[in-house]
Amino acid sequence: MATNKVVDLRSDTVTKPSDAMRAAMAAAEVDDDVRSADPTARRFQEAMAAIMGKEAALFVPSGTMGNLVSVLAHCDVRGSEVILGDGSHIHLCENGGISTIGGVHPKTVRNNADGTMDIDRIVAAIRPPGGGLYYPTTRLICLENTHGNSGGKCLSVEYTDKVGEIAKSHGLKLHIDGARIFNASVALGVPVDRLVKAADSVSVCLSKGLGAPVGSVIVGSKAFIDKAKILRKTLGGGMRQVGVLCAAAHVAVRDTVGKLADDHRKAKALAEGLNKIEQFTVDSASVETNMVFMDIVDSRISSAKLCQVLGTHNVLANPRSPKSVRLVLHYQISDTDVQYAVTCFKKAVEELLKGSTEFEHLVDTTTKNSYGH
Ligand SMILES: *Cc1c(COP(=O)(O)O)cnc(C)c1O
Numbered sequence: 001m002a003t004n005k006v007v008d009l010r011s012d013t014v015t016k017p018s019d020a021m022r023a024a025m026a027a028a029e030v031d032d033d034v035r036s037a038d039p040t041a042r043r044f045q046e047a048m049a050a051i052m053g054k055e056a057a058l059f060v061p062s063g064t065m066g067n068l069v070s071v072l073a074h075c076d077v078r079g080s081e082v083i084l085g086d087g088s089h090i091h092l093c094e095n096g097g098i099s100t101i102g103g104v105h106p107k108t109v110r111n112n113a114d115g116t117m118d119i120d121r122i123v124a125a126i127r128p129p130g131g132g133l134y135y136p137t138t139r140l141i142c143l144e145n146t147h148g149n150s151g152g153k154c155l156s157v158e159y160t161d162k163v164g165e166i167a168k169s170h171g172l173k174l175h176i177d178g179a180r181i182f183n184a185s186v187a188l189g190v191p192v193d194r195l196v197k198a199a200d201s202v203s204v205c206l207s208k209g210l211g212a213p214v215g216s217v218i219v220g221s222k223a224f225i226d227k228a229k230i231l232r233k234t235l236g237g238g239m240r241q242v243g244v245l246c247a248a249a250h251v252a253v254r255d256t257v258g259k260l261a262d263d264h265r266k267a268k269a270l271a272e273g274l275n276k277i278e279q280f281t282v283d284s285a286s287v288e289t290n291m292v293f294m295d296i297v298d299s300r301i302s303s304a305k306l307c308q309v310l311g312t313h314n315v316l317a318n319p320r321s322p323k324s325v326r327l328v329l330h331y332q333i334s335d336t337d338v339q340y341a342v343t344c345f346k347k348a349v350e351e352l353l354k355g356s357t358e359f360e361h362l363v364d365t366t367t368k369n370s371y372g373h
Pocket residue numbers: 061062063064065067089090144146148177179180205207208215216
């Protein structure tokens with residue numbers, strides 16, 4: 001039965017730490033990690049390096065810092081340029097930090113609906129060598145897997161390998177913004193270390209679908225991580241008894257990766273439920289992981305009003321555009337919650353179409369950006 005519980009579908013960042021995470025935090029053995037002395041952080045970083053198939057790993061406070069530190073480590077010469085998707089999180093949603101803080105110039109390539117960039121467009125974006133007087137120097141290519149702005153689409157291992165080959169053959173590095181790389185790995189059925197084999201660095205969010213309260217981890221070669229550690233300190237991300245956070249993250253990786261397939265199944269169920277509502281369309285075939293992008297096909301309903309009315313039923317969702325809504329699943333949303341949410345979407349539509357004056361005060365605020373933040 002529907003409870004008074006809030007069904008929060010705004011993001012997979014909203015999970016609360018599990019009892020096991022809190023217990024691990026309480027029991028964590030800690031020391032000063034700026035001196036590399038925190039045993040819990042060391043153990044966690046070693047475990048993550050092994051899982052991701054790289055030499056070393058570094059815990060960072062956020063995905064944003066993970067990406068920034070990674071890009072800066074690869075582009076430590078002024079006048080560096082990075083090739084990245086025009087719909088990528090690094091380009092759209094990280095305050096332009098690679099430019100404003102790192103002095104790195106972005107060269108965007110169009111993201112296709114599946115989150116890829118066409119290979120020939122990537123190649124065409126690489127600056128000719130010896131461009132001397134006019135051109136910045138291409139040093140890095142960034143991919144995003146899963147690709148958030150395309151609804152959590154997975155980049156295949158074949159595609160990733162191909163981009164890796166291109167990077168290598170041009171003397172460039174490859175960074176993967178793998179905020180949701182475990183979702184991709186699970187959905188594709190490809191071990192995560194294999195999926196990122198071609199990458200020189202990967203940034204992995206622990207606080208998205210994995211459910212840790214705080215943090216991301218970056219992985220790469222030992223030399224890359226040594227550089228990244230200095231950059232992390234420069235940016236104020238050197239944290240002292242950080243084992244408290246790493247302990248929770250370690251539990252998250254241990255306990256939640258196995259639940260991601262279930263999130264993907266629930267996302268499909270949500271998409272199918274919503275698709276049965278006349279005023280909405282969802283391409284359920286496009287739901288590959290834990291995200292659902294839903295379009296409103298009734299001219300009388302805006303996403304802003306719909307989300308506000310849903311809120312009165314304790315279902316939280318974010319408009320993605322004036323006529324679409326982004327919904328994100330995570331392990332703390334149950335099958336019952338999904339069914340309850342579908343019922344509430346139906347009710348919200350009925351209430352909005354009743355023509356009742358009850359909702360006239362609601363404003364049609366638009367979203368701030370295409371990521372729906
Ligand atoms: C969330 C996210 C980030 C940034 O992570 P924060 O921890 O929120 O800074 C980077 N890339 C993608 C694709 C994300 O979804």
